[in-house]
Amino acid sequence: MTARSLAICILAAVPLYSQTPSKPPVPRTAAGKPDLSGVWQGGNLSFAIGEQNAARVSAPGGAPAAPAKPEPPPYTEAAMKIVQQYRDRRGIDDPAARCLLVGIPRITGMPMPFQITQTATQVLFLYEAFHTFRIIPTDGRPHPDDITPSFMGDSVAHWEGDTLVVDIVGFNDKTWLNGVGTFHTEKLHITERFTRVDYDTILYDVKMEDPEVLTKPWNQHATIRLRPEDRVREYECGENNEDILRFESLLKNENLFRKQ
Amino acid sequence: MKTVLLSAVLLVLGLPAWAHHSFAAEYDGEKFVTMKGVVTKIDWQNPHLHFYVDVTTAKGEVEQWKFEGFPPNMLVRQGWKKDVSLKAGDHITVTGWLARDGSKLAHSREITWDDGKKLLSGPPAGTGGN
Numbered sequence: 379m380t381a382r383s384l385a386i387c388i389l390a391a392v393p394l395y396s397q398t399p400s401k402p403p404v405p406r407t408a409a410g411k412p413d414l415s416g417v418w419q420g421g422n423l424s425f426a427i428g429e430q431n432a433a434r435v436s437a438p439g440g441a442p443a444a445p446a447k448p449e450p451p452p453y454t455e456a457a458m459k460i461v462q463q464y465r466d467r468r469g470i471d472d473p474a475a476r477c478l479l480v481g482i483p484r485i486t487g488m489p490m491p492f493q494i495t496q497t498a499t500q501v502l503f504l505y506e507a508f509h510t511f512r513i514i515p516t517d518g519r520p521h522p523d524d525i526t527p528s529f530m531g532d533s534v535a536h537w538e539g540d541t542l543v544v545d546i547v548g549f550n551d552k553t554w555l556n557g558v559g560t561f562h563t564e565k566l567h568i569t570e571r572f573t574r575v576d577y578d579t580i581l582y583d584v585k586m587e588d589p590e591v592l593t594k595p596w597n598q599h600a601t602i603r604l605r606p607e608d609r610v611r612e613y614e615c616g617e618n619n620e621d622i623l624r625f626e627s628l629l630k631n632e633n634l635f636r637k638q
Numbered sequence: 639m640k641t642v643l644l645s646a647v648l649l650v651l652g653l654p655a656w657a658h659h660s661f662a663a664e665y666d667g668e669k670f671v672t673m674k675g676v677v678t679k680i681d682w683q684n685p686h687l688h689f690y691v692d693v694t695t696a697k698g699e700v701e702q703w704k705f706e707g708f709p710p711n712m713l714v715r716q717g718w719k720k721d722v723s724l725k726a727g728d729h730i731t732v733t734g735w736l737a738r739d740g741s742k743l744a745h746s747r748e749i750t751w752d753d754g755k756k757l758l759s760g761p762p763a764g765t766g767g768n
Binding site for chain 2: 467468469470472474475477489490506558608611612613614615616617618619620621624625627628631
């Protein structure tokens with residue numbers, strides 16, 4: 379065998395090893411857009427510290443690698459002092475500990491799956507965590523003019539190529555963005571981008587803007603994975619939330635919390 | 639190989655852990671314990687499983703310990719079945735982290751039954767404070 383024919387053999391064999399076996403293509407709707415319908419699991423927007431980005435780094439299917447270190451929240455100096463106070467209290471003030479809706483983008487990082495159901499004019503997100511939902515119009519309508527501030531805000535979406543771009547406003551100031559004490563104001567504006575890069579992977583890019591407390595947009599990235607074997611179950615947080623009673627007791631002992 | 643191992647570790651760590659509240663608010667990640675005892679009661683409830691274990695100390699005294707764990711939806715995904723996997727009277731070894739306040743409360747991580755069966759019962763420790 380000549381060197382040339384050996385090289386051809388090697389080049390021909392490489393794709394066999396680099397391809398993921400029998401993965402279907404990204405499904406598409408009649409309109410030609412990617413169909414995001416299915417049961418999915420987010421994850422690396424985790425509330426737990428140090429877990430960000432891990433899933434994306436290990437994403438299969440040739441998904442682009444994420445930066446190894448997540449972008450720190452660009453709070454103003456004054457706002458950062460408040461964040462630090464929450465951290466010193468070890469997250470005991472977390473709104474989710476009171477079983478309140480966790481808001482966006484934190485809902486995407488919950489350790490429970492969600493279902494996306496896509497129609498010609500809407501994308502529905504049905505979340506197991508805190509059994510909440512989002513009904514997102516994709517027919518070009520703007521945000522309504524009678525928005526009342528809410529935990530999950532008001533979402534409208536459009537397509538940019540194969541990416542679903544969701545614009546969210548109308549938040550209250552009662553959720554944390556992603557991490558202990560990451561508070562915001564009612565001026566919060568979020569842009570989410572969902573790109574189904576292969577059959578079982580959605581890349582999730584989220585931009586958080588709040589001119590009251592952030593000095594610039596805060597960007598986070600995550601990988602959302604298809605969970606075809608799973609289904610959305612029930613999570614009724616308020617059934618027996620005795621943690622909050624224990625918190626009241628803990629708060630009486632300042633020694634249990636870090637000093638600033 | 640190192641890269642493969644690192645990816646595997648990252649994959650595991652990348653799974654989100656805490657749905658409801660900060661680990662560090664109640665528990666001390668530095669105080670990992672292993673206890674053996676007899677299950678006396680199970681509360682299969684949201685937002686957390688709780689189970690109670692009678693633990694006999696070295697002095698022969700019986701202490702009643704309470705353990706927190708996953709909510710039912712996450713237990714099921716770990717292979718649990720209500721009223722079947724864990725029952726009063728079971729002899730178990732449980733690992734977890736002690737509560738900060740010094741009470742007989744801990745956050746469970748894994749249960750091992752005397753026949754060798756193992757199930758994860760709670761997420762790994764997180765700091766929740768950084």
